[in-house]
Amino acid sequence: ISTETTLAGIHFDNCLMNAAGVYCYDADELNQIQKSAAGTFVTKSATVVPRAGNPEPRYLSTPWGSINSMGLPNKGLPYYLDYVSQQQTLFPEKRYFQSITGFNIDEDEALLKQITDSDFNGLVELNLSCPNVPGKPQTGYDFETVEQILTRVFEVYEGPLGVKLPPYFDIVHFDQMAAILNQFPLAFINSVNSIGNGLTIDAATERVSIKPKHGFGGIGGDYIKPTALANVHTFYQRLKPEIQIIGTGGVKSGQDVFEHLLCGASMVQVGTALHKEGPQIFDRLTAELQTIMQQKGYNKIADFKGKLKYLD
C-alpha cells in the first residue's frame, strides 16, 4: 500500500506535506517537517524583505479550526533559499517547495529572479492569496491581475511553478479562473488557502479573538473542508491534465486525505491540524490513509485519484 505520488514529474515518497504558513517559518520548524513522515515541505511565503508580521494575538485555534491574520511574517527569501540549499545537499534526491509572494508584479519578478540565480532545484508556490493594492480585492480575486502576473512569471521563470489560490464560491468564477490558468504552463495549482475575512469572537469577554483587522482573519480547519473539496474537484474537472492539483483545507484524518485525492488532488497539504497536533500528525494520517486504501483494495493513489462518483 503506497501513499507515494508524482507532481510535475517529481516523485515524492508520501503525498502529504505541510501547508505554507504552518511549521515552516524558520529552520527549527522546517527541520521538524523534514524529520517527519511528510513527503516534503513548503516554506512560509517569502517576501522581498523580511517581515515581523502583525501584532499578536494573530492566530487562534478553535474547536473546529483556526483563524489567522499573521500578516506574512517571514525571514525573507534568502534565508529560505539558504536553508533549502542545505537540505538539497543533505538529501540530493528530495525536492522542496518555496512559497513566495510579492506585493506587486515587479516584486514577484524580483523574487523569481533570486530563485533562478540560486541553486534551488525544487518547485515554486506563488501565493496569490495575498493583500493586493488597497481598494482592489486580494490578487486571487482580481482576475485581470492574475493573468498579468502569470504572463510576467512565465516570461522570467523556467522551473516548475504553481499558484496557491483562495477559495472560489461561484461557478462562473471557477470558469473564469480555469480559463486563465489553462493558458499557462503551470505545474500545479494549490487549492485552497484560508477562507478570507472570517470572524470569531469570545462571548464571555465580548471581544474578538485576534488583534489585527478588528478580529477578521483567514479561516481554516473543519469549517472549510466542503469548500476545499469543491475547489479541488472543480479545478480537476476544468484544468488541462498537465496542471496537477495540491489539495489543502480541512485535513485532519486519513479520510480527509482520501477525500481530497478522490476529488483529484495529487498531493495533500495540512495546515490547521498540523498546527494543533504537530509533525507526528503525518504518521497518523499516513497510517489512516493506508488503512482506508487497504479496506477498499487500492494499492496506490492512481487507483482512485479523481474518481469521485456522481449520483446522476
Ligand SMILES: O=C(O)c1[nH]c(=O)[nH]c(=O)c1Cl
Ligand atoms: O497572514 C498570513 O501570513 C497568511 N495567512 C493565511 O491564512 N494565508 C496566507 O496566504 C497568508 Cl500570507
